[in-house]
Amino acid sequence: MGSGDSQGGHILTGPVHVRGAEPGDVLEMRILDCVPRPSANPDFAGKSFGSNAAAWWGYHYNDMLGGAKREVITIYQVDATGDKSWAEAVCNFKWVPQTDPFGVTHPTIDHPGMPVDHALTDRNYDVLKGIRIPIRPHFGTLGVAPAEADFVDSVPPSYTGGNVDNWRIGKGAIMYYPVSVEGALRSVGDPHASQGDSELCGTAIECSLTATSQLILHKKADLAGTSLEEMDHPMLETQTEWVVHGFSVPNCLGALGATAQADIYGKSSVDDAMRDAFRKMRKFLMTTKG
Incomplete structure (x- = not known):
């Protein structure tokens, strides 16, 4: 289970110390490969799975036909052999209140890594029949450590990267990050089997991935x-x-002060994000590309 102390809900590998990295350097990360990790359950040997949550923080929850509000978990089998490369729904179930090992009951999916007692759920195996979703494995969260805080909420992205959720950050992608702390402290995770240009319902098809990556330090x-x-x-x-x-807010930790990691959720704006993208691209075209 997650720690529950408001540090985000993503499973990450890291931080990894990069020898010789110092503030002012740029860290280049090349994703040479990333493939779905097979299930460790011997009953499903060789098979890979992912899950999608139509959750309360997504747009579906408050916009269902008929006005009902419900959270739904869908389990997918993921095939990345190259012959198929798709995800196909196995079953889904509506979220019902779950009591965690500490005796706290959760009416909604409000805590990362919540164990589910399936004796309480009703699985539907007749879901999305004949539908196959193309997969493009990638990492939703990838970045280095900021200088402004020691413990960082993994949800809001920043100038050091993080939870960017761009499906293009998969095999063959190269990411560049400004180094802000000694050792860079690279973390990667939040792996996805497939996602569009958003997480409209709340999540992507979340899965486990095994990656091969290369780090290049530019002094x-x-x-x-x-x-x-x-x-x-x-x-x-x-x-x-x-x-x-x-x-x-490109650097919410620097701009919003001590309560930044709570305040940023009330300051999110598509207009501000578009303006930030425009300014970055203008600088890239004029300064970098001349």
Whole structure:
């Protein structure tokens, strides 16, 4: 289970100390491969699974036909053999109040890693028959540590990356991050089997992934005159694109003070995020690309 102390709900690997990384450097992360991890349950040997939550924080919950409010968990089997590369629903079930090991009852999915007592749920195995969803495995959360705080909520992204949730950050992607602390302290996780350009219902098809990655450290003294000069935000490079990411508050920890990690949720704005994306791309085109 998650700790419950408002540090976010993502499972991450890290932080990983990068030898020689110092503030002012840029860390390049190349995702050489990422594949779904098979189930450890011997009854499902060789099979991979993922789950999607139509949860209370998503847009479906308060906009159901007929006005009903419900949270639904859908379990998918994920096939990434290359012949198929799809996710297919196995079953779903409505969330019902669950009592955690500490005796606290949760009417909604309000806590990461909540164990589910399936004696209380009613599984529906007749869901999305004949529907296969193309998968594109990627990491929803990837980044380095900020200088402004020692413990960071994993939900809001920042100038150091984090929970960007861009489906393009998968195999073949290259991410660049400004280093703010000694060792960079890289973390990666929140793996997804598939996602569109949002998490409309609350989550992607969340799954376990095994990745092979390469880290390349670009020292500050060597950045002048390169495309990484003045790189002060996460930048994605694909085979065909450069991609910037707009955030409502690019550095919420620095801008909002001691209560930033609580206040940012009330200051999220698509308008502000679009303006931030515009400013980053303008700087990239004018300063970096000349």
